[in-house]
Amino acid sequence: MVEPESLMMDLGSELFNYTTGRFLANDAHRLQERRRVFNIPGLFSIVAKAMNCDIRQIIDFRKLAEGGLNRIFLITLDTKFQLVARIPYPLLIPKAYAVASEVATMGFLRLKGLPIPKVYDYSSTYNNEAETEYILMEYAKGNDLSQIWSDLKEDEIISLMDQLAKVESTLMSISFPAGGSIYYASDLKELSGNEGIPLDDQAESIAFEKRFCIGPDVSVPLWYGRREQLNVFRGPYEDAKSVxxxxxxxxxxxxxxFGAPRAPYERFRREYYNYEQQLPSDHARNLDYYLRLAPSLVPDDASLSAFCIRHPDLTDSNIRVSTDSGSLQILSVLDWQHAAVLPLFLHAGMPQFIQNEEDEVSQKMIKPKLPDGFDELPEEDQDRERELLRRRLVHYHYTMSTATHNRIHHKGLVYPLNSFCRRIFIHASAIWEGETIKLLYALIELVVDWERVVTDGTSCPVMFTVEEVDAAEKLYQALTNAEMGKRLLRGHVGYGEETWVPATHYEAAKAFGQELKRRTLKACADDEVTTEEQYAVVEANWPLDDMDEEELEEYK
Structure with a gap:
């Protein structure tokens, strides 16, 4: 038996804190965003009630994993039965809606036969014995696909892509009367005061708290920071245009x-704006342009505008597989937080960990193979060619499997405007971080290609001058240098999003990042053209230094 009271004695315990990684910039702030103290005895009591057992039957409680938004705990009973408790970090948004929607989404999709863990109990608020939001769910056995992803052979890739396409086919074949996110009607009633739009022809005999409905979209950009305070429409959506x-x-x-002038959030990019603050009115103007143009992006083919659901962030780390039978089998698909029901033409696309679209061979959909003379190549070059082949095979077989087993998704993938529509929609929905160039560049592309995109003869309601187009092109191309610099620095130092590094790599990466800063500043100082003012702004905007807390808050 575990003594839950003893686990509460150390509030600095790894049970409450993020220990998987560190952050090269604003480390203390990022760790605090992921710190969550909760009442362990209270959680044990909740587990006992949910599993109809005695608290004394809980013989082990330990942290199993940490994700981007949640901490996972493995709970073991004396019967050897295991379940997990998932507790969100404070940074999760919109917290109550996100938890309630994920639970309902998982329950709904399980009923449709999809391999998704069962939920035993949950709370979308901290008003409970555990004093935290939580989800108690089935422990998904097997291994993360990420553990074997880089070592897959072609026959395993083919099998896995077939299975994944069939799972996605089941998922995307579900029809919906509206867009938004899935909830239990009782939860949505408590959260928003209404019951949403009912799903399916649910029998009257089904208890109200178990009925599914479509309610507000929980996609992060709609709620981020102070946006959560806005009284704005977030769904449910009646049609593609409203989305x-x-x-x-x-x-x-x-x-x-809340708009106010601010420097671009990405400090790599500030140089190309002369380190000047940018006006929110520039982005507001482009958003106005988008709103005038967007209705024309709705496809003429009604099937492309039909509402469907996809996994919100499918990666190799949220697919659990088994190799017990000698072949790969998908056991579970995890992490349904922020799932949304959207039109097919906005959902269609390759998962990021599968797509290899920048590669010429993948673009042409040529059956990949090792190059001629492979055996004569140096070992290092052979390793590089094997990895390139694996990426190409994954891309190729996902496309082929989707064409065979998921005709709905394939239709969206081959829709000529698929990529562009998703891109401009994402740029228009994104949070403003002191830049508008991505949206502006997409708008110019739409206006220039208007007659190809909009075939009903409608005249384009927005025009750009030659000077505006040239300036946007110049800035957009210049910023590719910033992105290249960012990739080089990330590659050299070895950090990920938000400057994340594994905890064991933190000290070395931090020291190396500061050494690169020293070298950069020395090069500036040695350059006779560099002024003191230019040196100062380079020093003040080093991307691996902490950003002032007040400045961080501005971007929310």
């Missing part, structure tokens, strides 16, 4: 209420 408009209207509402 295209919701994110831009939200961001306009934010700019009108």
């Amino acid at each position: 295209l408009l919701v994110g831009a209207n939200k961001e306009l509402g934010y700019l009108n209420q």
